[in-house]
Amino acid sequence: QVQLVESGGGLVQSGGSLRLSCAASGFRLDGYAIGWFRQAPGKEREGVSCISSGDGSAVYEDSVKGRFTIARDNVNDTVYLQMNSLKLEDTAVYYCATEFQATCGLAHLLYGMAYSGKGTLVTVSS
Numbered sequence: 001q002v003q004l005v006e007s008g009g010g011l012v013q014s015g016g017s018l019r020l021s022c023a024a025s026g027f028r029l030d031g032y033a034i035g036w037f038r039q040a041p042g043k044e045r046e047g048v049s050c051i052s053s054g055d056g057s058a059v060y061e062d063s064v065k066g067r068f069t070i071a072r073d074n075v076n077d078t079v080y081l082q083m084n085s086l087k088l089e090d091t092a093v094y095y096c097a098t099e100f101q102a103t104c105g106l107a108h109l110l111y112g113m114a115y116s117g118k119g120t121l122v123t124v125s126s
Contacts, residue, residue, distance in 0.1 A: 035049065042059060
């Protein structure tokens with residue numbers, strides 16, 4: 001069974017940091033582009049970042065540039081989202097996702113990826 005599992009969410013104060021992890025069962029992440037998406041209460045899901053396989057090139061949504069970093073650990077077959085300088089508006093359920101394609105770009109952040117996990121909740125408090 002193909003499954004994505006997110007972890008690392010929690011409660012953090014504004015200005016703090018969290019690192020989210022995305023792991024997979026049933027397939028390996030290292031052959032595919034992986035994206036992070038989030039959905040805040042009452043809002044639509046939006047793309048945050050994605051990273052391609054191979055060269056590991058990444059793209060970011062404008063509001064997280066300079067604060068969030070996506071990275072791969074191919075040894076542990078995990079994709080991370082390091083989130084620094086967190087803001088109240090970063091509060092959301094965060095999902096990792098894939099289209100089972102090797103590369104990704106801004107279009108994937110805009111239009112989404114088909115297969116995602118159940119998400120992990122990030123709550124930023126003042």
